[in-house]
Amino acid sequence: MTVVRAPATSANIGAGFDTAAVAFDLWNELELTDGTGVAVEGEGASELPTDASNLAVRAYALLADPAGKHFRFLNRIPLERGLGSSAAAIALGLVAAAPGASAEELLAAGITLEPHADNLAAALLGGLTLSWDGRIARIAERLPLDAVAVIPRERTSTVSSRRALPATVPHAEAAASAGRAALLGAGAASGDAALFAAALGDWLHEPYRPSDTLAAIRADPPAGCAGATLSGSGPTVIAWVARDSTCSADLEARFPDHEILELEVAPRGAL
Numbered sequence: 001m002t003v004v005r006a007p008a009t010s011a012n013i014g015a016g017f018d019t020a021a022v023a024f025d026l027w028n029e030l031e032l033t034d035g036t037g038v039a040v041e042g043e044g045a046s047e048l049p050t051d052a053s054n055l056a057v058r059a060y061a062l063l064a065d066p067a068g069k070h071f072r073f074l075n076r077i078p079l080e081r082g083l084g085s086s087a088a089a090i091a092l093g094l095v096a097a098a099p100g101a102s103a104e105e106l107l108a109a110g111i112t113l114e115p116h117a118d119n120l121a122a123a124l125l126g127g128l129t130l131s132w133d134g135r136i137a138r139i140a141e142r143l144p145l146d147a148v149a150v151i152p153r154e155r156t157s158t159v160s161s162r163r164a165l166p167a168t169v170p171h172a173e174a175a176a177s178a179g180r181a182a183l184l185g186a187g188a189a190s191g192d193a194a195l196f197a198a199a200l201g202d203w204l205h206e207p208y209r210p211s212d213t214l215a216a217i218r219a220d221p222p223a224g225c226a227g228a229t230l231s232g233s234g235p236t237v238i239a240w241v242a243r244d245s246t247c248s249a250d251l252e253a254r255f256p257d258h259e260i261l262e263l264e265v266a267p268r269g270a271l
Helices: 054-062 085-097 103-110 117-125 159-162 171-190 192-200 211-220 247-254
Strands: 002-012 016-034 038-042 069-075 127-132 135-140 146-151 224-228 237-241 259-263
Touching: 002 085, 002 117, 002 224, 016 117, 016 146, 016 259, 054 069, 054 085, 054 247, 069 085, 085 103, 103 117, 103 259, 117 127, 117 135, 117 247, 127 192, 135 171, 146 247, 159 237, 171 192, 171 247, 192 224, 211 224, 211 237, 247 259
Parallel strands: 038 069
Antiparallel strands: 002 016, 016 069, 016 127, 127 135, 146 237, 146 259, 224 237
16 A cells, blocks of 8 residues: 655745745645545545546556556645645655656656646645746745635636736836745745745736735734735635734634635645
8 A cells, every 4th residue: 555645735925926836734645555446535525536537646647557556535635725736636646656756757747737837846845846947946844934824715717817817017017026036035045034025925916816815914914914925826815924923813803704724834745
């Protein structure tokens, strides 16, 4: 029997559009045994495919023959909420099929199923990762601010959300976003909370993906909240908070119809 785990992820993190992502300590699991069939428990149990079309099984088939294998999934990552459930599924299949392969080898296979590498890179490596030109690097195992996920009930299709993005943006906005992206890397790598907080703004994707939750938190941040970002294409919002703050309780009171999760950074990825 083989057991593999893959973490939830949050991409973009403000200005790191299509490049930066962070892995969280919220895990999906795959138990692989001899036999046949696919079983899904937890999130998506009544809607995810239980045959060869399952995304994780398709990822496994990229690197190994799934014939004669039984796949049992235990999912904890909410579907279509911007927390990387698809990337986790792909990472599970890839790591189970080729446990000795490097993260870049697995990424090269996985992007045939998920063309945007940011979430998958973080799911494979853990920590805060950067991905570019088929390469990936983990630049921090921890972050200077804690993460609290504010998860609405509604879902978002990444494909539909990406269609809302414009083909071009004004030069001034692109320049501002590039500057914030530099601050994001510097703040994460150095552990400087002030630099990291300064990077939690974006001009490339968030303005075109309206979020009442994000707007409300930014307009009136709870005590100890240094900033907020749309998680991937949403709808989940990550509130970035100071250590030992009371933000979670404040957010629960303000958003009673949302799920509020305190999430620690996972320093390592799928294993």
